[in-house]
Amino acid sequence: MRQIGVQSRNLKQQSEPSALVGVDSLTKVYRTREGSKVEALSPVTLDVHYGEFLSLIGPSGCGKSTLLRLLAGLEEPTDGTIRWRDGAPSRGTDIGFVFQEPVLLPWLSIHDNVRFPLDVFGVARAEANARATDMLALVGLKDFGRALPKELSGGMRQRASIARALVYRPRLVLMDEPFGALDLLTRDRMNDELLRIKAETSATVVFVTHSIDEAVYLSDRVAVMSPRPGRISALHTLDLGSDRSEMLKDTPDFHRWLSLLRRELR
Amino acid sequence: MSTRSLRALFMLATPLLLIAIWWSYVRLFDVPRFVLPAPSDVWWASFALFRDGTIWPHLAHTLGIIAAGFGIGSALGFALGFVLGKSPRLERIVGPYLFFFQTAPKIALAPLFILWFGLGLTSQIVLVVSLVFFPVMAGTILGLRSVPVNFGFLGDVLNLSKRDRLVRIELPSAVPEIFAGLKVGAVQATIGAILAEWLSGAQGLGYLMVFAGTTYKAPMLFAMVLITSLLGILIYQTVAGLEKWLLSWR
Numbered sequence: 001m002r003q004i005g006v007q008s009r010n011l012k013q014q015s016e017p018s019a020l021v022g023v024d025s026l027t028k029v030y031r032t033r034e035g036s037k038v039e040a041l042s043p044v045t046l047d048v049h050y051g052e053f054l055s056l057i058g059p060s061g062c063g064k065s066t067l068l069r070l071l072a073g074l075e076e077p078t079d080g081t082i083r084w085r086d087g088a089p090s091r092g093t094d095i096g097f098v099f100q101e102p103v104l105l106p107w108l109s110i111h112d113n114v115r116f117p118l119d120v121f122g123v124a125r126a127e128a129n130a131r132a133t134d135m136l137a138l139v140g141l142k143d144f145g146r147a148l149p150k151e152l153s154g155g156m157r158q159r160a161s162i163a164r165a166l167v168y169r170p171r172l173v174l175m176d177e178p179f180g181a182l183d184l185l186t187r188d189r190m191n192d193e194l195l196r197i198k199a200e201t202s203a204t205v206v207f208v209t210h211s212i213d214e215a216v217y218l219s220d221r222v223a224v225m226s227p228r229p230g231r232i233s234a235l236h237t238l239d240l241g242s243d244r245s246e247m248l249k250d251t252p253d254f255h256r257w258l259s260l261l262r263r264e265l266r
Numbered sequence: 267m268s269t270r271s272l273r274a275l276f277m278l279a280t281p282l283l284l285i286a287i288w289w290s291y292v293r294l295f296d297v298p299r300f301v302l303p304a305p306s307d308v309w310w311a312s313f314a315l316f317r318d319g320t321i322w323p324h325l326a327h328t329l330g331i332i333a334a335g336f337g338i339g340s341a342l343g344f345a346l347g348f349v350l351g352k353s354p355r356l357e358r359i360v361g362p363y364l365f366f367f368q369t370a371p372k373i374a375l376a377p378l379f380i381l382w383f384g385l386g387l388t389s390q391i392v393l394v395v396s397l398v399f400f401p402v403m404a405g406t407i408l409g410l411r412s413v414p415v416n417f418g419f420l421g422d423v424l425n426l427s428k429r430d431r432l433v434r435i436e437l438p439s440a441v442p443e444i445f446a447g448l449k450v451g452a453v454q455a456t457i458g459a460i461l462a463e464w465l466s467g468a469q470g471l472g473y474l475m476v477f478a479g480t481t482y483k484a485p486m487l488f489a490m491v492l493i494t495s496l497l498g499i500l501i502y503q504t505v506a507g508l509e510k511w512l513l514s515w516r
Contacts, residue, residue: 092425092426095423097419099419117424119434
């Protein structure tokens with residue numbers, strides 16, 4: 001409990017009016033089957049700002065995914081609170097989640113997969129169809145709506161899964177290493193796509209990755225996490241501007257951030 | 267010549283060759299007709315069965331038993347498979363008994379069914395049901411158990427109700443395994459129906475076989491083997507075709 005006191009003081013400095021959601025002294029303790037406790041997340045305090053792209057970066061086992069699952073409401077914290085500025089989100093409609101795997105339903109066409117959340121939430125069919133079509137165009141899959149998931153490449157499938165997470169206009173989009181399974185070239189292309197999609201939808205994104213390059217290239221802010229117990233060891237606001245493109249990767253600023261983060265993760 | 271036309275040629279040539287060997291064997295060694303009839307005799311016996319209309323009521327009877335047994339067996343198998351697939355604890359309790367029942371040879375159970383349900387239709391349908399039931403149940407359990415974990419996460423994220431989860435994710439996801447069970451069930455249903463008629467019937471293709479055998483009508487017996495095989499293939503292909511249509515996404 002002493003630790004929480006220390007973190008709370010930090011919170012007062014961090015809290016800004018633009019926070020979409022404020023995470024305050026969040027802890028998560030799992031019980032193993034033998035009865036011993038595993039601290040997945042020691043008190044974590046963090047704000048997510050409106051419209052920002054925030055990356056969580058760190059080695060495996062540092063609690064990145066746990067934090068994401070807590071934000072999504074998929075798990076209950078052991079201690080601490082999550083405060084939403086516009087009231088508690090309703091589970092489902094307010095959170096978009098992109099997994100590492102596309103998790104498309106193989107018996108539905110790409111279009112129907114993207115429309116799937118709208119069907120579940122009871123959106124009228126005509127509107128659902130229109131929104132799914134728009135979203136497919138946005139992620140560059142306009143001509144692939146009728147295709148089945150198995151007929152698309154890994155990158156295209158992941159685009160469809162991003163479209164599915166955005167189609168119901170969630171207040172917060174959580175991405176759990178969405179490009180981790182893709183090859184490097186596809187990954188670079190998907191990063192550019194994601195920046196463009198984010199700019200067009202002005203979605204708020206929390207993005208988990210263990211690629212430093214990816215985190216620096218995409219993010220407005222980067223939270224560095226360290227393991228055992230998982231906590232945020234540093235939080236950086238990147239001064240790389242909002243205009244990101246391949247060229248950025250050759251600038252000294254970009255490399256300065258890379259080496260800084262690499263040092264912190266060591 | 268392309269591989270495809272070569273394969274077609276083989277598919278045509280192989281049975282013709284077999285028939286030729288069969289025919290020469292019968293001719294050369296002068297095999298008596300009641301032991302092994304010539305292919306032509308079998309052909310004419312089959313033709314006669316259809317021409318004089320002998321076969322129709324029997325065929326209809328067998329098809330009726332297959333349809334009823336397959337329908338009831340699949341429905342029961344699906345229902346129990348669903349309950350057990352959803353409740354692993356119940357499956358642990360009931361599973362061993364069902365497994366025991368399944369391993370028991372059905373031909374050993376057939377006389378019991380006759381004892382319980384008489385020599386009529388009921389015992390015949392019960393035998394078919396007992397054969398169809400298990401593979402469909404096993405397929406349903408397997409299908410519901412092998413829904414990818416990720417689909418569960420998707421359901422969590424979208425906060426799906428139990429019903430939506432079942433109807434929109436779990437059942438569609440289980441369809442391939444259920445169909446695998448149905449296909450086995452369809453073959454078993456055909457065997458079961460003929461076996462049941464063989465044992466207790468006064469009608470049906472099974473009965474007609476017994477009749478042909480006991481009266482030494484070897485060409486007719488061979489014709490019946492041919493017809494029942496074709497029937498089995500036809501029924502299997504019907505289910506397989508339905509599967510292909512429903513599972514075109516695979």
